[in-house]
Amino acid sequence: LLVILIRSVLVQAYHIPSGSMEDTLREGDYVIGDKLTYGTQIPDRLPLFKTKLPSFRMPGLTAPQPGDLVIFEFPGDPTKDFIKRCVAVAGQEVAMRDRVLYVDGKIFPEPSGVKYTRQRGSQALRRDSWGPETVPDGHLFVMGDNRDNSHDSRVWGTVSLDRVKAHPLLVYFSWESGASSWKLWENIRWRRLGRIE
Numbered sequence: 324l325l326v327i328l329i330r331s332v333l334v335q336a337y338h339i340p341s342g343s344m345e346d347t348l349r350e351g352d353y354v355i356g357d358k359l360t361y362g363t364q365i366p367d368r369l370p371l372f373k374t375k376l377p378s379f380r381m382p383g384l385t386a387p388q389p390g391d392l393v394i395f396e397f398p399g400d401p402t403k404d405f406i407k408r409c410v411a412v413a414g415q416e417v418a419m420r421d422r423v424l425y426v427d428g429k430i431f432p433e434p435s436g437v438k439y440t441r442q443r444g445s446q447a448l449r450r451d452s453w454g455p456e457t458v459p460d461g462h463l464f465v466m467g468d469n470r471d472n473s474h475d476s477r478v479w480g481t482v483s484l485d486r487v488k489a490h491p492l493l494v495y496f497s498w499e500s501g502a503s504s505w506k507l508w509e510n511i512r513w514r515r516l517g518r519i520e
Contacts, residue, residue: 332358332359332363332365332381333357333358333359334355334356334357334358334489334492335355335356335358335488335489336353336354336355336356336495337353337354337355337356337394337404337406337489337491338352338353338354339351339352339353339354339406341472342469342472343407343467343468343469343472343473343474343475344406344407344408344436344467344468344469344473345436345438345468345469345472346436346438346468346469347392347408347434347436347437347468347519348406348468348491348494348519349497349512349515350500351497351498351499351500351512352494352496352497352515353494353495353496353497353498354394354406354491354492354493354494354495354519355491355492355493355495356394356488356489356490356491356492357489357490357491357492358381358488358489359383359384360383360384360385360489360490361383361384361385361386361387361393361487361488361489361490362380362381362382362383362384362487363380363381363383363487363488363489364378364379364380364381364485364488365378365379365380365381380485386412386484387409387412387463387484387487387490388409388412389409389410389411389412389415389426389431390408390409390410390432390434391408391409391490392406392407392408392409392490392491392519393406393407393408393409393463393465393482393487393489393490394406394487394488394489394490394491395407395465395482395486395487395488396486396488398479398480398482398483398486399479401486404488405465406491407465407466407467407473407475407476407482408434408437408465408466408467408468409463409464409465410424410426410431410464410465410466411426411458411463411464412458412462412463412464413458413459413460413461413462413463414457414458414460415427415457415458415464416428416454416455416456416457416458417454417455417456417457417458417464418453418454418455418456419450419451419452419453419454419477420452421451421452422439422451422452422470424466425454425455434468436468437468437470438468438469438470439470439471440469440471440472441471450470450471450477453477458481459481461483461484461485462481462482462483462484463476463481463482463484463487464476464481464482465481465482491519492518492519493517493518493519494515494516494517494518494519495516496511496516497511497512497513497515497516498510498511498512499511499512
């Protein structure tokens with residue numbers, strides 16, 4: 324019961340299954356999410372089960388701001404949790420021109436972990452130039468830091484604040500799943516343990 328209470332109200336562990344947030348978070352990272360900062364749904368889902376329980380929204384200490392990392396229920400499948408970066412909040416106008424992100428007409432200050440993997444101009448996609456779009460009330464516009472390898476608000480739209488579950492605090496474990504070493508400790512990425520930058 325204590326574990327369920329802590330997991331429901333205080334913190335929860337999350338796994339990063341893809342490279343959509345590289346280099347900020349990498350595939351194989353395990354993250355502790357703080358549920359008090361943004362508020363969360365209580366009791367949410369039972370541990371080890373995907374069954375959604377009747378719940379209420381616990382108010383948070385603050386709302387996500389542009390630049391913050393957020394953990395939320397994927398709008399297309401509430402049993403999956405995603406981690407992305409909030410780039411715009413309700414009422415803000417967001418657009419991209421030739422891979423430069425603008426919020427309210429100003430260049431968004433990209434964190435150091437943001438990257439593009441394709442050559443500039445190689446295959447024009449909606450991801451490179453789009454908008455402007457205005458974020459509706461009670462929603463966030465989120466994007467992965469690995470811009471060319473992330474399905475995010477550019478694809479499936481904004482995220483309701485009701486779906487926000489936690490604020491990622493730190494990487495508590497990191498595992499190189501494709502490593503070939505039979506010595507398990509050599510597959511642990513020791514330098515990634517600790518605070519998320």
